[in-house]
Amino acid sequence: MSQRPLPEILASRMLARSRxxxxxxxxxxxxxxxxxxxxxxxxxxxxxxxxxxxxxxREIMLIxxxxxxxxxxxxxxxxGAAHVGETLEYAADRELKEEIGFGARHVEFVKRVTLxxxxxxxxxxxxxxxxxxxxxxxxxxxxxxxxxPWPLERLDELLRSPDFTEARAIAALTLxxxxxxxx
Amino acid sequence: MSQRPLPEILASRMLARSRxxxxxxxxxxxxxxxxxxxxxxxxxxxxxxxxxxxxxxREIMLIxxxxxxxxxxxxxxxxGAAHVGETLEYAADRELKEEIGFGARHVEFVKRVTLxxxxxxxxxxxxxxxxxxxxxxxxxxxxxxxxxPWPLERLDELLRSPDFTEARAIAALTLxxxxxxxx
Numbered sequence: 001m002s003q004r005p006l007p008e009i010l011a012s013r014m015l016a017r018s019r020x021x022x023x024x025x026x027x028x029x030x031x032x033x034x035x036x037x038x039x040x041x042x043x044x045x046x047x048x049x050x051x052x053x054x055x056x057x058r059e060i061m062l063i064x065x066x067x068x069x070x071x072x073x074x075x076x077x078x079x080g081a082a083h084v085g086e087t088l089e090y091a092a093d094r095e096l097k098e099e100i101g102f103g104a105r106h107v108e109f110v111k112r113v114t115l116x117x118x119x120x121x122x123x124x125x126x127x128x129x130x131x132x133x134x135x136x137x138x139x140x141x142x143x144x145x146x147x148x149p150w151p152l153e154r155l156d157e158l159l160r161s162p163d164f165t166e167a168r169a170i171a172a173l174t175l176x177x178x179x180x181x182x183x
Numbered sequence: 184m185s186q187r188p189l190p191e192i193l194a195s196r197m198l199a200r201s202r203x204x205x206x207x208x209x210x211x212x213x214x215x216x217x218x219x220x221x222x223x224x225x226x227x228x229x230x231x232x233x234x235x236x237x238x239x240x241r242e243i244m245l246i247x248x249x250x251x252x253x254x255x256x257x258x259x260x261x262x263g264a265a266h267v268g269e270t271l272e273y274a275a276d277r278e279l280k281e282e283i284g285f286g287a288r289h290v291e292f293v294k295r296v297t298l299x300x301x302x303x304x305x306x307x308x309x310x311x312x313x314x315x316x317x318x319x320x321x322x323x324x325x326x327x328x329x330x331x332p333w334p335l336e337r338l339d340e341l342l343r344s345p346d347f348t349e350a351r352a353i354a355a356l357t358l359x360x361x362x363x364x365x366x
Contacts, residue, residue, distance in 0.1 A: 004256060004329065007249060016199030016206060020222045020302070023201045026251060034325040038251045039203045041224075066190060067300035068209060068221045073187060074300055111343070113350040115298045116305070117250035117257055119203070124350075142217040146187065159358065160294070167296040167307075171353035175342065 005031045020044065043121035049092045050079040050168055052176040053104060053129040054183055059149035060158075060173070061100050061132075065141070075148060075161075077169045079124065092127040098139030100147045104129035110175050113168060126172040128179045152180050188214045203227065226304035232275045233262040233351055235359040236287060236312040237366055242332035243341075243356070244283050244315075248324070258331060258344075260352045262307065275310040281322030283330045287312035293358050296351060309355040311362045335363050 007028040015023040026038045053061040067074040078099040082091035089107040097103050110126040139145075150158055155173060158164050190211040198206040209221045236244040250257040261282040265274035272290040280286050293309040322328075333341055338356060341347050 004247075004326075006254060006256065007325075009254070015201045018198045018206045018208075018222055021204075021206050021224065023199060023204050023206070025201075028251075028325075030249075030325045032326050036325045039201055040251045041204065042252075064187075065301075066213075067297075068211075068223045069225075069297070069300045069302055069304045071189060071192070072300075073189065074297075076300070111345070112348065113353065114250075114252070114257075114348045115350060117252045117255075117259070117349055118248075119252055121252045122299070123348075142190070142211075142213045142219045143187075143215050162294070165295065165297045165306075166300055167298060167351040167354040170296065170357060171350040174353060174357040 007031065010035070015039070039119070041120040041122070043123070046081045046083065047088065047091075048079060048081050048124040049088055049095060049127050050077050050124050050172050051092045051096055051127045051129055052077060052110075052172050052180070053096055053100065053102065053132060054152065054180050055102070055132050055149060057149070058152045058180075058183075060152060060155070060180070061096075061102070062148040062150050063099055064146040064148055066143075074166070075164050076166050077172060088125050088127060092129060094137060096129060096132075097135050097137035099141070099145050101134060101136040102132040103135040105131035105133065108179075110172070110179070113171055115168065124168055126175055128176045130183050155180075190214065193218070198222070222302070224303040224305070226306070229264045229266065230271065230274075231262060231264050231307040232271055232278060232310050233260050233307050233355050234275045234279055234310045234312055235260060235293075235355050235363070236279055236283065236285065236315060237335065237363050238285070238315050238332060240332070241335045241363075241366075243335060243338070243363070244279070244285070245331040245333050246282055247329040247331055249326075257349070258347050259349050260355055271308050271310060275312060277320060279312060279315075280318050280320035282324070282328050284317060284319040285315040286318040288314035288316065291362075293355070293362070296354055298351065307351055309358055311359045313366050338363075
């Protein structure tokens with residue numbers, strides 16, 4: 001997209017590696033000769049999905065679950081990582097069955113988004129699901145997730161609510177809005 | 184918001200700490216008695232801002248800059264961390280001067296959003312700026328940032344574009360859309 005050359009990676013080394021995360025140090029030389037040391041969190045694990053699921057009453061299936069980053073219970077969307085060999089569509093359908101107790105006859109890919117691309121390689125795939133039917137699969141959650149159906153017609157109120165803060169979820173609802181309104 | 188009790192933190196320890204990041208391990212006991220070990224990235228540093236700035240031609244001031252997480256040049260919005268003692272409004276105005284060469288006579292707070300609250304304590308404050316005037320401040324960027332004015336009337340195209348992927352930026356544009364349209 002840009003004509004500007006990428007910086008050259010003069011050196012890279014892993015500073016730390018835990019079960020879930022790695023911290024990597026990059027020594028970079030930019031095209032103007034400036035050298036800088038950056039840190040980044042490289043991507044780990046399988047692709048993730050975040051799922052906007054609309055039920056037959058035109059409600060968005062939100063969840064309330066424990067968010068360790070804030071030690072709080074927070075309102076968000078169903079999400080999770082694909083298992084080995086799963087398509088994104090399959091993973092989205094399975095996560096819905098595990099987290100909200102519904103499968104979806106229609107699942108479509110919407111867009112892959114990034115979190116903080118200056119510092120992290122993480123991405124998540126926004127998926128849209130409709131034509132839901134009851135089916136529960138056992139998940140890996142430590143406790144049952146609370147499901148909060150939210151009327152599509154009150155979407156703007158949700159996006160503005162101080163209780164709904166996850167940028168990925170706000171992006172997912174924005175990018176599926178037209179699909180939901182046409183559904 | 185929820186009646187369900189938070190899990191009890193039985194133990195916590197820092198697994199790693201670099202210049203920018205920390206990795207923390209939490210041992211949790213949920214109210215149903217299930218115990219789990221979680222990892223999270225606690226918040227570090229000062230509050231951040233991401234700024235939607237609209238110029239007098241009704242263009243959104245995008246930037247294209249190096250994103251180390253992907254070793255790519257990517258399209259996004261101006262952003263950065265507040266310095267000690269700065270208000271969010273002041274920090275937003277300063278970042279604009281450093282990154283796009285404009286100050287703003289009007290800056291307002293829109294919403295604080297999270298990135299991946301299940302795993303990270305990071306937040307960023309969405310700010311809206313208008314009434315721009317030329318003023319350049321020296322920033323800490325290794326090379327000049329390319330400024331890409333984008334017509335407000337083509338906002339939907341931007342949100343859908345595979346070249347514009349940052350969930351925080353998509354959320355910021357969504358939540359400032361009404362302010363931009365009224366400006």
